[in-house]
Structure formats: C-alpha cells, structure tokens
Amino acid sequence: MNLSTKTLEGEEVYFQVSGLPDRCPQCHTAVHPKLISQHVSEGQDEVYLTLLCTSRRCLRPFVATYRRGFNHRDAYRLTSTGPRTVVHGSFPESIKKVSPTFCEIYEQVESAKADALKQLVGIGLRKALEFLVKDFSKSEHPSDAEKIEGMRLGKCIDSYITDQNVLQCAKRAAWLGNDETHYVRKWSDKDVSDLTLLVHLTQNWVENFMLTKKYIEDMPDGA
Ligand SMILES: [Zn+2]
Known part of the structure; x- marks a missing residue:
C-alpha cells in the first residue's frame, strides 16, 4: 500500500x-x-x-x-x-485450576501474536507448554513436586505423563518448541502454527484426562 x-x-x-x-x-x-x-x-x-x-x-x-x-x-x-485491551482467553476450569501460569503465559502469547511479534510467539508457547506439563505432572504426583520442577521438559514428559494422547502431543510440541529457541531448526517443514496446534491438543487431552478421572472417581464401577 x-x-x-x-x-x-x-x-x-x-x-x-x-x-x-x-x-x-x-x-x-x-x-x-x-x-x-x-x-x-x-x-x-x-x-x-x-x-x-x-x-x-x-x-x-x-x-x-x-x-x-x-x-x-x-x-x-x-x-x-x-491502545490494546487485553482479552482473557476462555480456558476450561480444570486447566485454570491445574496451571494458572500456563493460562497467563498463553494470554501473553496471544498479545504477541496480535502485535505481529512472531519470533516471541514460539518462545512463549514453549514456556507455556513447560508449565502445563509440569503443573499437570505435579498434580498427578504431588510428592515429586520439587523433582518435577527442576527436570528438563522432555524428561518430565517421559517420566510422568502416562496418558498416551497427552504424551504423544506434548512430546511433539516439545520438539517443535525447542526448535523455536535454537539457532538451527530441526523440523524445517513445521512452523509456529504446528506448535500452536500441538500445544492446544496437549491442553485438550490434559482436560479430557482430568475430567474422565473425576467422573470415574465420582461414580465408581457398580456403585
Ligand atoms: Zn474495534
């Protein structure tokens, strides 16, 4: 123009x-x-x-x-x-409860996206993913909280995520997330939109896992 x-x-x-x-x-x-x-x-x-x-x-x-x-x-x-007004993303209750920091970082990612700060979006998503995975792991294994906090993200996924859907999505999101913070890209045919989708999938599977678990606990077999 x-x-x-x-x-x-x-x-x-x-x-x-x-x-x-x-x-x-x-x-x-x-x-x-x-x-x-x-x-x-x-x-x-x-x-x-x-x-x-x-x-x-x-x-x-x-x-x-x-x-x-x-x-x-x-x-x-x-x-x-x-001037910008901040929109507070509508996160499911279970996600807000398990990882408020994930929600906070994700909202900042949305702002970066709106400001066309493309380079920061990937780095922000990588950080949001780390909080989601670690907070979820801590909620499932509260006695290992300290250990989980100090762990590398990949190791935490392998050691603590047992649900296959969460595991497979989080793992791939972590691979792409690492690409965002490194000088050389390993997954050259994937970009930040794939990472966005994988983080979103991970969030959805975490939510499904927790909701399913809650209903199984609330309504035990044969009760
Ligand atoms: Zn307007």
Whole structure:
C-alpha cells in the first residue's frame, strides 16, 4: 500500500506499508479499518497510521506502528497496534485450576501474536507448554513436586505423563518448541502454527484426562 505524508517542515515523504492490520486492538474484531491519517517519525524509521475500527459496536480509533526494514526500499512492516485491551482467553476450569501460569503465559502469547511479534510467539508457547506439563505432572504426583520442577521438559514428559494422547502431543510440541529457541531448526517443514496446534491438543487431552478421572472417581464401577 503506497502512502505519503508531510513532515513538520512541509517536505513530502512517500512510503509503502505492508498492509493494514486486520484486527482491532480494542474490540478484537476482525475488521477492515478506515485510514484516517499517517505520520512519519523523525529520521523516518517508523510510520504511524491512525485508523478507525469499522465495527458498529466499537468505532474507536487506534494507531498502527510500522518499522522500516533493513533494506530501505522494502515496505514498512507492521510491528504493533494500540491502545490494546487485553482479552482473557476462555480456558476450561480444570486447566485454570491445574496451571494458572500456563493460562497467563498463553494470554501473553496471544498479545504477541496480535502485535505481529512472531519470533516471541514460539518462545512463549514453549514456556507455556513447560508449565502445563509440569503443573499437570505435579498434580498427578504431588510428592515429586520439587523433582518435577527442576527436570528438563522432555524428561518430565517421559517420566510422568502416562496418558498416551497427552504424551504423544506434548512430546511433539516439545520438539517443535525447542526448535523455536535454537539457532538451527530441526523440523524445517513445521512452523509456529504446528506448535500452536500441538500445544492446544496437549491442553485438550490434559482436560479430557482430568475430567474422565473425576467422573470415574465420582461414580465408581457398580456403585
Ligand atoms: Zn474495534
């Protein structure tokens, strides 16, 4: 998208941005925002677009910040939108109870995603996974809590996760999570969207496991 603006000195500046944000940072609705005005920073490293959310229930303005790439001829890339209201993800009760920290980190991952901080999303997911797996293991083996906390994630999965569905998903999520924090990728055909899906699957299987266990305990055989 090609745009232009005037500096305070009246000089006309032409620039290109990678595209408009597709989500409002305040109501979190998918929108095609309306461009109101554009400004460029001193030194022209950043450009700011003032946009209006077109959702009838919102209609609030927000600012999208774009940063210039290393190559000066490249389009400016979207780095953040704000002001932002935080959406609290709807986590199942059992997950909130077993690992509140997982829920907290996962919400921050969502914010990073909305701010197009792609590199941080993978690292955040890896950390969220570690809390989910370790907190779940601790809830199943409370007497080993200290040992579990100090363990490597892969070892914890192998030693304490017995449910095959949780085990197989958590293991693969950990492989991809390690890729996110290392210099060289081992699983080159997989990316952060696969990791997102695997963490989500792990969360679902943990929830299923705990709900099933609860009902078996509540309603013992032949009672
Ligand atoms: Zn909005």
